[in-house]
Amino acid sequence: EAQVTQNPRYLITVTGKKLTVTCSQNMNHEYMSWYRQDPGLGLRQIYYSMNVEVTDKGDVPEGYKVSRKEKRNFPLILESPSPNQTSLYFCASSLSMGGEQYFGPGTRLTVT
Amino acid sequence: ELKVEQNPLFLSMQEGKNYTIYCNYSTTSDRLYWYRQDPGKSLESLFVLLSNGAVKQEGRLMASLDTKARLSTLHITAAVHDLSATYFCAVEEVGNDMRFGAGTRLTVKP
Numbered sequence: 001e002a003q004v005t006q007n008p009r010y011l012i013t014v015t016g017k018k019l020t021v022t023c024s025q026n027m028n029h030e031y032m033s034w035y036r037q038d039p040g041l042g043l044r045q046i047y048y049s050m051n052v053e054v055t056d057k058g059d060v061p062e063g064y065k066v067s068r069k070e071k072r073n074f075p076l077i078l079e080s081p082s083p084n085q086t087s088l089y090f091c092a093s094s095l096s097m098g099g100e101q102y103f104g105p106g107t108r109l110t111v112t
Numbered sequence: 113e114l115k116v117e118q119n120p121l122f123l124s125m126q127e128g129k130n131y132t133i134y135c136n137y138s139t140t141s142d143r144l145y146w147y148r149q150d151p152g153k154s155l156e157s158l159f160v161l162l163s164n165g166a167v168k169q170e171g172r173l174m175a176s177l178d179t180k181a182r183l184s185t186l187h188i189t190a191a192v193h194d195l196s197a198t199y200f201c202a203v204e205e206v207g208n209d210m211r212f213g214a215g216t217r218l219t220v221k222p
Binding site: 033035040041042043044045048056057058059090092097098099100101102103104105106 | 145154156157200202210214215
């Protein structure tokens with residue numbers, strides 16, 4: 001089944017404790033992206049990647065890192081999480097930039 | 113900076129009625145997307161509009177794009193309860209990031 005998976009789905013952590021949210025797609029998509037969703041703000045793009053080893057900042061990249069060492073994986077790293085990073089995070093992929101995006105199930109992160 | 117504005121943000125309609133959701137954006141772009149999100153769920157792609165004048169229809173939903181007016185519309189025909197969800201438009205500036213509207217929460221009442 002074609003899908004985008006994210007792990008974990010739920011995470012509660014404390015300020016400053018490094019964490020990684022994984023994202024994987026099995027559709028051989030070139031384009032992958034991370035978003036955060038906050039009430040009243042819609043989705044805001046954090047980082048995106050047009051292909052392996054190519055990543056670019058989105059609208060709200062501060063406090064986040066990403067890597068794209070393999071085509072299928074695009075992990076989101078929070079080196080020192082803060083409470084303002086409490087949010088719902090979605091990973092998405094598409095065949096190329098400008099294509100229909102497929103979203104993962106979301107990761108609800110709480111930073112205390 | 114690319115801004116995307118949707119309106120209305122909240123829409124309550126009766127079954128059987130028609131209505132339109134508007135998506136305005138601030139810079140030149142010919143790539144516009146519509147997504148649906150059910151409560152507690154992820155986003156589902158509805159339409160991809162890639163050129164001026166593009167019109168796509170799926171069931172009771174029809175989306176159009178006017179790049180000169182920097183406007184996309186999502187028209188709902190004869191609404192049914194199953195269409196209750198939040199609808200997002202998103203605009204991609206070529207070579208740049210994707211910007212989403214704040215979303216329109218649609219409630220269809222019997």
